[in-house]
Amino acid sequence: MRDVYVIGAGITPFGELWQRSLRDLFVSAARQAMVDAGVDRLDGMYVGSMSPGLLVEQEHLSSLLADYLGVLPAPCVRVESACASGGAAFRSAFFEVASGASDVVLAGGVEKMTDADDVTRALATASDQEYEAFHGITFPGLYAMMARAHMRQHGTTREEIAAVAVKNHENALENPNAHLGMRISIDQVIASSPVADPLRLLDCAPVSDGACALILGSEDQAKRAKGPLVRVTGVGAATDAIALHARSDVASLEAVARAAAKAYAMSSRGPRDIDLAEVHDCFTIAEIMAIEALGLVDRGRGGAATSAGETSRRGRIPVNISGGLKAKGHPVGATGVAQIFEIVTQLRGAAGKRQIANARIGLAQNMGGTGGSATVHILEAV
């Protein structure tokens, strides 16, 4: 396999962007990434998007977005793995460049959610239709069950879970593209409206519109681009049972652990080498389970480590500096790409007020549903 670099990056603000359509959002992020990379053509393009059919009645984004971006006749496909669609698009683009077939490939993600009439129903299609969605369970309820199991098995407290939201909202204050840049307290999280016990409104990522795009390039292309080089050193993906009832342990994320093991092995790195991580905190409890599955903290200690500040911006292993899905926002298909965008920006030393000192090795973890699919990518400044 050839080495693969990220040579350009672009993103839109995340939020309730009533005045912007799916195509507008994507083109804005993609054009910015192409300008950043200094390329005016693409060999290929992958777009992560979870459910544009249900959300805005538009499938076939491949043709639509290549057309509106002005890169016809570049090959393009949409990639879907529920909320891991962005990570999956990045992985497919990686293989196309690594194979030698292409030198410049765009990996993007987009979701236009706020125009839809029933977002909760659209998102529920990421669960098992026959055994979960059909019976009325939606994602807040599924993650609430996972939270209860984690609390019972590991003694995780309501306050520890809330600490994830407090940290990520604080991080988002320094991210101008964040949906919810606002300071909140543990008490406010616990006192917010109940959604699915024990989860409250401030435990849940918002419904956002947004897009993000990265340009992957071969070594030759990377040397031609301006700015510090960022290489993709680890790529891992895995699946798990889609339905929660079919898992051996609902308080852990096995697909994340397996995807991480692959990415660590490929990059010859381990959890202790990681300088910062962006993880999939669609609900507060998800971040606690993710940092455990990635080995960034010991199993069962995710809540305690968060409360102790180990994952804060000035902690041992900063997690979700961007604000995470929780506060930066969660336009589903864009999320996995935006996580890698944050890592790339930090490794380039271009993160402004939220820059982490000496960021050399970063990790991005994206997952679909309740963890039925997962991707982990490791990137390094070279």
Next chain:
Amino acid sequence: MRDVYVIGAGITPFGELWQRSLRDLFVSAARQAMVDAGVDRLDGMYVGSMSPGLLVEQEHLSSLLADYLGVLPAPCVRVESACASGGAAFRSAFFEVASGASDVVLAGGVEKMTDADDVTRALATASDQEYEAFHGITFPGLYAMMARAHMRQHGTTREEIAAVAVKNHENALENPNAHLGMRISIDQVIASSPVADPLRLLDCAPVSDGACALILGSEDQAKRAKGPLVRVTGVGAATDAIALHARSDVASLEAVARAAAKAYAMSSRGPRDIDLAEVHDCFTIAEIMAIEALGLVDRGRGGAATSAGETSRRGRIPVNISGGLKAKGHPVGATGVAQIFEIVTQLRGAAGKRQIANARIGLAQNMGGTGGSATVHILEAV
């Protein structure tokens, strides 16, 4: 890039399969392909499916199908490019093996259409939502405009267009998995119910349920598998404007021509080297335009060549021996994979009554929408 082979193949019957769900269909085809290849594990999996969200309220097929197929924790993603989803899934799987990252990767496709309440609306999401679907135009209308343009520019007759349906239905008589194995006449096509003038009911592919799966393997894996070796020698894909009004010529398929040029160049083959082709005949006129774009006949001669029998089973260049989308059936996401299934089966000499003598080099052409995305694959017996 490493050489890539097709080492296993499986398919379900295509048709109105009321008693079978999306997961049942996929697992049946995929299990058959794994048994055929002699493998009991996968390094990865790609599933082409156009719109399971709108059709059966199930996204996240990656996790669902890896789970039900029993290949957890193999990485899997769904790939979508409207009716070219199957071809796009095959292409993504190709890159994963060609890159050296994986040795055994499944490329499958599935669509469960007959349970949906509004299939025409779901399919219309493959057109431009803002400029086409919103205003009420659906695919029969779009292809009718393309047919009118072809008739005007090239003098193509109503009888020549009908000859595509007559040929493909006759071919389907020898395909036990075909949805519509029945003999029809030119007069019957022209006298069938009007759908969108000049297209009639017998010009349109049916709405079908079905699944198909192929196993792609490295050279080492191919040598271990039983049966004749089939190598993927050409891979091409391209995009065009999604909306018909934005094309320079609505009577030709530019994305198909560009995808073919790439596949021909990669394989060092040309149209005259092709022994048989499976092309995307979602409507009769589409086959005429496809064989022209592929260079199998001169531009403008698609209708006349079909009428003259050049593309029949015993003709100069047999096209859609399987029955094509028109008569084999068109479960959208499965279609592109099923085209390659037919080529592989013919190259292996395993096509039974519909076997073409001396089939050594085959081509499969898949497209989305009115040709906004297209893939072309060339396979050779080695």
